[in-house]
Amino acid sequence: MTASHSQARALSGRQIARAAGVLMLAYVASGVLGLVRTAAISAAFGAGPRLDAFLAAQRVPETLFTLVAGGALGSAFIPVFTRFLAADDGEGAARLANAVITLLVAAATAMAVIAGVLAGPIMEYALMRGADPATQALAAELMRIMLITVVIFGISGLAMGVLNAHQHFLAPALAPSLYNVGLIVGALALAGPWGVHGLAWGAVIGSLLHFGVQIPVLVRLRFRYRPLFDPRMPAVREVLLLMGPRVLGLGIVQVNFWVNTALASGMVAGSVTALNFAFTLMFTVLGVLGQSVGTALFPTLSTLSAQEDWVAFRRTLADALRSVLFLSIPAGIGLAVVSRPVVALLFERGEWTSTDTAGTAWALALFSVGLAGHAVLEILVRAFFALHDTWTPVKIGTLAMAINVVLSLVLIRLFGYPGSTDFAHGPFGGLALSMSLATAVESGTLWVLLRRRTGGLDERRVLGGAARTLVASGLMAGAVALFLAALPDLPVLIQTLGGMALGGVVFFGAALALRVDEAQALPRLVLRRVER
Template identity: 45%
Template sequence: MSKKPFNANRQIARAAGTVMLAFAFGQIVGLLRRVLVAQAFGAGVELDAFIAANRVSETLFNLVAGGALGSAFIPTFTGFLAREDKKSAWKLASAVANWVTLVLSLLAALGAVFAPQIVRHALAPGFSGNPAQFALTVTLLRIQLASAILFGLSGLMMGILNSHQVFLIPALTPSMYQLGMIFGVLVLTPKMGIYGLAWGVVIGALFHLVLQIPSLLKKRGKYSLTLGIGNAAVAEVIRLMGPRLLGVAVVQLNFWVNTWLASRMAPGSVAGIEYGFALMLMAQIAIAQSIATAAMPTFAAQYALGKLDDVRSSLSASIRGVILLSVPATVGLITLRVPLITLLYQRGEFDARSTEIVAWALLWYAIGLVGHSVMEILARAFYALHDTKTPVLVGIGAMSLNVVFSIAFAALFERIGWMPHGGLALANSLATALEMILLMILMRKRLNGLHISSIARGFGQAALAALGMGIALFWWNQANSTSAPWLVALGGIAIGGVIYLLGIWVLKVPEIQQVASIIRRRFS
């Protein structure tokens, strides 16, 4: 391996470490928020209404300024910075910011006007049988729409700062959002009920935006009141964003379908899949999104300078790192899901039945963690290569299968006497695994190789070490079946972590050897 790819990999690793710590902090704050919300509302009718209503503003954000915009904006903006053309870069940023504000404001206004129709026909038709829950969902939807505009601008700021290799502040913004919701549940909810939580979403979105403004001002970019009509760079962002926008729309459609189906199941099913997915996503964010966020600007810069060998090397190293972390996380979530959920959530309105509902969803979501994690890296690599079309087409196929799987598995689970919302989680995991495999094959062709043997060897080593970890955790659960949940959960995490680390050390995994070498140098 040449020195330059090695240096790029070290740059990605350092940035990923920073982002991972910030994301971990955000996940801890987010976990605290979910604990407080669960205690206040349980897995019941009001929380189902809130989660369903939040789906609309979340969809608007993701469609216009979330992953769709970032995947199109960062490569183009980074290209200008790599060529030291700052004037063009900031003209592009200004035009995109103006478009984001205009489009999201219009969509939010339309969402507010047609909120009843959205809930009745597209979002949660199962709530129509309960007029009070239906009316509550409509009102909560309207309150939360303002957050989409704030998140849109904040998402663009994150792209600008990441392109400048500034990762810490953008990575802290999710924790600011969670703090806003915590303010809502602690301060507003006692007087306003579930409406206080909805206003907490808006406050959190504002915190998300404001935190980044000082860092953005330090870049001394010049804002222009323009839409960039006729600007080739703006046209390039729109061109790249088009396919990705379609892909995000299909992913969001899948979430809508799941909410639509779960609204017709037993009360608490909507909250069950939301909380189960959130727990899986905690691990995915800490592992994959931190590495992907740090790696994408490096991939984009390497591609802009024509260094495809460096892209191949950096991408392969990133995938190995993600696999080595996500495999044990999968085993841990599956084996410790019940004590973890009991420890985190079971208090107040969140009872043993709520724990059962969420644990059942988490079981089936957890088996898809590796697929979700690797896919995150592969998708960002395609975007860095200015190819939004390939991952979008693959994603459309996978998410279309997801919808089919969701309907089929939910029906199958119900037929054999299992809670049907677990079928929705299994559908997501299976579709994501298929998507990951196809993206890996296509990326290998695109780069004329992808060090597949190294990646496969890393997966085999991780799986072998995780097998020993899983056996130990199974014994631990059996030996402590009547012990306190905190002992089972925290003790299991400690035991599992030690056994896995010993396993990959015995198997001589290069990454753990490198970490040990760095630690020895630091303390010598």
């Protein structure tokens, strides 16, 4: 990578909003393609052992990518890389990027090879311990194919960090869309001749597209990779030191997913699929409402922290929290209410049955009630990273993991584990609810700690607005529930669109009546646009 002439800069609130808007559109595109991907996969395979095996196999490369080059590297790399750009030291930034890429490729390759050798035992004794031997063997085969993606995603993940540090958000945000395209190709074109193995090769194609969409912008930034193995470079060591706690924290999150997969594999066939598809739907909404704002916000918070402008730091953070709560509270509650028609509309075709719909909707409703907690967590964790504090989120995340595991073991038994054969309200619902509750505890704890660190987050305005938003969301949920109960025989398309339209009108009207700032700001913005 040659020196870049770009400098890091803090964006204003309006610029952050515009960047977040661009990211939201990109996440919407990714979400739509993600839904198409999931619909194609569900129609091809249904909720059963083959898809359970694929999703379990996907867990390992996803974990390795997350630990090596996902949020861990980005959260550690961006603050250090941004400091070089802020000092107009393009050469130092270039050396840092080259050294980190070289180290990253070596580590990702080694970990993928080791995981491939251990694929059989991983499935037999960890992820699929409750499944039959044939399903375990299939999962190991699929896992070995998809381990190729670890190295590709590693390089692509660092490219995303470089572009975000330069305030280029669109190409990195579009990258997940291209990964979804690869999986769609796998489901529609490759699954026919190769079965579920074609889906695994689709994941490999998607990882190549994930990186490829970023190449044009990297070229415009004069990105030139030159191998540089220098782990003793001070900046590289700083990245690794910052990354260490984050790796531990993300590892803790992955432990939750592994525990959920292992427990669900011992439940009725299709439980792993229902749990994963429901989480994917919730996470799609989270990407639009939470990750988009967090991604746009992080470089600015890092720059304000480096400049020690704490007044602007607090104001920017509080504004982001208000916006995210205003969006995520009604979205989560609304998605829970319309979960069944939404799942039926998206997936109920081909091999996917109404029973599969009922079980997935059950899990989706219990995941969705925790959407606001997940969205706030996206903001708060990045605020700690911008302060170069990666240990506090790890410590609180460890506590949340322990709470999640304990709640999981308790709630699945309350919901019928181990003897239940009721898929429509299966014990995997306890796994979804435990994650929602544990995330709420994690977000609340981080909020209190960050408030002490920064000297306040304008709590009266932020939490007051959130309380009024919650009331408006409750009125919305009641109206939509009555609509669905009164007209149960409507086609699922009408139920879904009608419920969403009614919910939107009721929520916005109630939010205006309750004087929620964000609801009142939207009409003013529209009027200003019209007057221009």
